[in-house]
Amino acid sequence: MVAVTRTLTVNPGSSSLKLALVVDGRVVDRATDDRWSGALDPLAAFARTTSPDVVAVRIVHGGDRGGPTSLTPAELADLDQHSALAPLHQPAALRLARAALALLPGTAVLGCYDTSYFTALPEVAAALPLPTWLTERHHLRGRGFHGLSVAHAVRRTGDLLDRDLAELRVVVVHWGAGVSVTAVALGRPVSTSMGFSPLDGLPGATRSGSLDPALVLGLLSTGEYDLDRLRALLIRESGLAGMSGTSGDIRDLARARRGGDPSAALAIATQTRRLAREIASARACLDDLDALVFTGGVAEHHPDLCREVLHSLTHLGLPVDPPPAQEIVERGPSAAVLRLPAREELEMDRQVCAVPVVAR
Numbered sequence: 001m002v003a004v005t006r007t008l009t010v011n012p013g014s015s016s017l018k019l020a021l022v023v024d025g026r027v028v029d030r031a032t033d034d035r036w037s038g039a040l041d042p043l044a045a046f047a048r049t050t051s052p053d054v055v056a057v058r059i060v061h062g063g064d065r066g067g068p069t070s071l072t073p074a075e076l077a078d079l080d081q082h083s084a085l086a087p088l089h090q091p092a093a094l095r096l097a098r099a100a101l102a103l104l105p106g107t108a109v110l111g112c113y114d115t116s117y118f119t120a121l122p123e124v125a126a127a128l129p130l131p132t133w134l135t136e137r138h139h140l141r142g143r144g145f146h147g148l149s150v151a152h153a154v155r156r157t158g159d160l161l162d163r164d165l166a167e168l169r170v171v172v173v174h175w176g177a178g179v180s181v182t183a184v185a186l187g188r189p190v191s192t193s194m195g196f197s198p199l200d201g202l203p204g205a206t207r208s209g210s211l212d213p214a215l216v217l218g219l220l221s222t223g224e225y226d227l228d229r230l231r232a233l234l235i236r237e238s239g240l241a242g243m244s245g246t247s248g249d250i251r252d253l254a255r256a257r258r259g260g261d262p263s264a265a266l267a268i269a270t271q272t273r274r275l276a277r278e279i280a281s282a283r284a285c286l287d288d289l290d291a292l293v294f295t296g297g298v299a300e301h302h303p304d305l306c307r308e309v310l311h312s313l314t315h316l317g318l319p320v321d322p323p324p325a326q327e328i329v330e331r332g333p334s335a336a337v338l339r340l341p342a343r344e345e346l347e348m349d350r351q352v353c354a355v356p357v358v359a360r
C-alpha cells in the first residue's frame with residue numbers, strides 16, 4: 001500500500017476533457033479542453049509532467065459499484081457492457097483509462113463512478129413502472145448520473161451555509177452538456193432526473209432527454225430508422241443542437257439568440273423551462289428546501305441563464321436573482337441559491353484517498 005498524495009484526475013464529459021493534478025486535496029495543475037474531440041494527446045501531455053501516485057478516471061456508468069475500483073483489464077471489459085447506454089461517455093473514459101495504464105506503468109488507475117452516489121436512492125425513486133418480471137430479468141432500475149459533481153456540490157453547500165449535511169435539504173442542478181436535477185435530503189439522494197441512462201430527463205446539448213415512449217415506438221414502426229440511426233438521432237443530434245440546427249454549445253446559442261435567431265431562442269427556452277419544471281418536481285420530493293445549487297459549465301459561465309430559470313420559481317421561496325459570483329450565497333425568503341464550480345476532481349481525489357491503493 002502507498003499513501004496517496006498526488007492524484008491525476010481524468011474527467012471526460014460529453015463535450016469536454018478536464019484533467020487535474022490534486023495534491024493533498026488541492027488542485028495544483030489543470031488542463032481543460034472544452035471542445036474535446038476525443039483525442040488522447042491531452043492526457044499524454046499532462047501525464048508526462050505530473051508524476052502522480054494514482055490516476056482517477058471518471059466513468060459515468062459503474063453498474064452497481066458503490067465506490068472506486070481498480071481498472072484491471074477484466075474490470076474494463078466488464079464496464080464496457082454499459083457503453084451502449086452511455087455512448088458519449090463510457091467508450092471515451094475506457095480509452096482514457098487504457099491510455100493511462102500504458103502511459104504510467106506501475107501507477108494504480110482507479111475508476112470513480114457517477115452512479116455510485118445514487119446507489120443510495122430509495123427504492124421508490126429507483127423503481128421503474130414496468131412489469132416486475134421484466135425489470136428482474138434485465139436488472140432494470142433507475143440509477144442517476146453526475147454523482148461526483150452532486151456529492152461535491154452538496155458538501156460545499158454545507159460549508160458555505162455552515163450547516164451539517166445531516167440536516168441539509170438541497171436541490172442540485174448540474175447544467176453542462178448533460179443536464180440533471182437531484183434532490184438531496186440529510187446526506188442522501190432522494191430523486192434524480194436521469195434514470196436508466198444519461199439520456200433520461202432534461203434535454204442536453206445533443207441529447208433529447210425524456211420523450212413520450214410512443215414517439216420512439218412510432219419512429220421505429222416507420223421502418224425508416226434502424227436502432228443505430230435512432231440512437232444517434234436521440235443522443236447526438238437532438239437537444240439544443242437538434243432544435244437550433246446549428247450547435248449544442250450554449251456559447252454559440254446565446255450569441256445566436258442575441259442576433260435574433262428564433263431557433264436558438266426556442267432551444268434555450270425549452271431547456272430553461274424544463275429545468276424550472278424539474279426543479280419544482282425535485283422540490284416536491286423534499287419536506288423542506290434550504291438551497292438550490294447550480295453547477296456545471298453552463299451554470300458556471302452563464303448566470304443570466306440561471307436567472308431565466310429562477311424567474312418562474314419564486315413560489316418556492318427562492319431569490320429572483322442568482323448570486324453575482326460563484327461560491328456566494330444569495331438568500332431568498334425561505335431558501336438560498338448558490339452557483340458553484342463543478343469540482344468532480346476534488347470528489348474523485350477524496351474517494352481514491354479513502355481506499356487502499358495497491359500498486360500494480
Ligand SMILES: Nc1ncnc2c1ncn2[C@@H]1O[C@H](COP(=O)(O)OP(=O)(O)O)[C@@H](O)[C@H]1O
Pocket residue numbers: 012013014015016017034175176177178205248249250251252296297298301342
Ligand atoms: N469558458 C466558457 N465560457 C462560456 N461557456 C462555457 C465555457 N466553458 C464551457 N461552457 C459551456 O458549458 C457547457 C459545457 O459544460 P461542461 O460542464 O463543461 O460540459 P461537460 O458535459 O462536457 O462536462 C457548454 O455548453 C459550453 O458552452
Ligand SMILES: CC(=O)OP(=O)(O)O
Pocket residue numbers: 012013014015060114145146176177178179198
Ligand atoms: C452524465 C453526463 O451527462 O455527463 P456530462 O454532463 O459530463 O456529459
Ligand SMILES: [Mg+2]
Pocket residue numbers: 012013014176
Ligand atoms: Mg461534466
